[in-house]
Amino acid sequence: MDAAYLIEIASLLLRWLHLIVGIAWIGSSFYFVWLDNTLKAPTDPDLKAKGVGGELWAVHGGGFYNPQKYLVAPKHLPDDLHWFKWESYSTWITGFFLLGVLYYSQAATYMVDPAKAALTPGAAIGIGLLTLAGGWLVYDGLCRLLMKRSMLLFAGLYFLFVVAVAWGLNHLLSGRAAFLHVGAMIATTMSANVFFWIIPGQKTTVAAMQRGETPDPIYGQRAKQRSVHNNYLTLPVLFCMISNHYAFTYNHPQAWLVLTAILLAAVLIRHFFNLRHKGHFAWPYPLAGGSILLAVFVWLAPVPVKLADAASAPTLAQIQPVVAARCAGCHSSTPTLMPAPPAGVLLDTPENVRLNGPKILTQAVQLKAMPLGNITAMTDAERQLLAAWAAGGYR
Ligand code: HEC
Structure with missing residues (x-):
């Protein structure tokens, strides 16, 4: 079995498992916040x-x-006490391995974007790992400093911090890796909350009871606070995790702003549900969230190309060299940049290019998802040429 196939199997199994344990974790988070x-x-x-x-x-x-x-x-204290911790730990562990298999083992293709920063794969991985650890340190520091003063101030500052990270990563890494790392950073913080605060706090409470003492309620209160933060972070994290399917979001020149808007909408929508459990139907929150999403989708809508007359459109023979130079390195039966033609898409002969015309338009022009990470340095003029070819009917 070759390496590409093994990576594919590892990715399938890890992603499947990650989804299963993630459902168990987020499901219990939703359940307990609803219960409370x-x-x-x-x-x-x-x-x-x-x-x-x-x-x-x-x-x-x-x-x-x-x-x-x-x-x-x-x-x-009952003899048999159920603890909720492995839901969180296993989600983090499977997620981290998945990140390793998909991004860190293929950093040159999936993380580096030469148009943004000429990083070595090692440097890109370093930035990724630093984001995960640094994100937790900043969150935890802010939380310790501000939690007794103002919950709202804390939320505002932490949000600004996430925006700053999104901005920074979008200038250093490929859009796809940047979005995923913002999500992985928040998710690491959530798991660290469980590991460093929630579970130890509960252990202290239980130990005090075993000594026959009355436990200090502060441990329970702190655990609760962190647990509520985790709940608000669930929807933003889930968007980041699925974002790699939606290149039009992460490949936008202002991708950090796109991410900021979507994360804000997610928090507003989560807030509505948390209030609703208490019997308040605060519709302005989901309305604001929905309007933000709608505004983002309108803003990102692809602009159709209009031709003065169809006869002037470039022909297959004129666009073929562009596809050969920018796409065939991967999409060929004997690719040089990938072990096998990705997604089974072949763009190595004029016939294949013509057959895949609409797909080329979607991926390379409308979504700018291809070339992957723009590794082959496709120019905007070349994308316009493909757009004109499509507008002329793929002749
Ligand atoms: C560095 C390798 C690489 C290059 C260069 C590249 N692609 Fe891709 N392409 C991929 C990968 C990997 C996928 C699989 C989808 C994914 O992982 O997002 C893919 C998927 C696709 C798909 C299928 C998408 C789908 O969801 O059905 C199309 C169409 C495509 N590429 C077109 C192009 C075009 C057009 C170009 C040139 C402008 C190009 N690709 C250049 C790696 C590449």
Whole structure:
């Protein structure tokens, strides 16, 4: 088996697993934030005496459930206590390996964009790893500094920080790698919240109870704070993770602004759901989020090429050298830049080029997704030539 095939299998298995454990993690995050926001103070005096601060009734899968939340902790610790941590850790671990297989092992093609910065693959990987670690340090520092003062100030500053990272990465790495690393940075912060704060805080609480002491509520409160942050970060992270399918977003000259707008819309929409659990239907939030998304899509819409007269359009013979120079290095039965023709698309003969005309228009002109990372340095004039060829009916 050759290396390209092995990378493909590793990517398939890791992506599949990453999705499964990610669903388990984000699913439990959604569930617990919903639970917390929906709980009602108990009316039963026995429950109150036990220290229950909130409860609810739910029906699911044919059974009735009655979860109860204790204000700080129950008087006696149950023997069998479920911890939610592997959902998060396994999502981070599979994600990190996937990043390694897809981006770090193929950094020259997937991370470096020579039109932006002449980086070596090693330097691009270094920037990626530094983003993941640095993102956590800045978040954690801001959080420690500001959490007791103002939640809103913290949120504002952290958002500005993410925008700055998006801006910086978009000037250093390929758009695709930049978007993915903004997502991976936020996701690393979320997992680090679980690892460094939420789980240790809960361990301290449990240990105090085992010593027969009353646990300090501060640990629970801090864990809750971080857990709420994680909840707001879920939708932004998920967009970053799927963004590599949507080249029109990450290949835009102002891609960092596109990302900023989409992340802001995602947070606004998440906020609506969190308020809704508490019974408030704050429609201005999703309306604002939806309007931002709509504005972005209108802004990014491809501009159609109009020809004075179809007869003046370039012909296949005129555009063929462009495709040969910019595309065939990868899209050929004997590619030089890739182990195998990607996506099975062949652009090595005039006949193949003509057959793939509409696809070429989409990928190289409208979305600017191709050439991948513009590694073959295609110029805007060449894209215009392809556009004119398409407008003339691919003659
Ligand atoms: C460095 C290698 C490379 C070069 C050069 C390149 N491509 Fe691609 N192409 C890829 C890869 C890899 C994919 C698979 C899609 C992905 O991973 O995003 C692909 C996919 C495609 C697809 C299929 C997309 C789909 O989703 O169906 C088309 C069409 C395409 N390329 C056209 C072009 C055109 C036109 C050019 C030249 C302007 C070009 N490519 C240059 C690597 C390359």
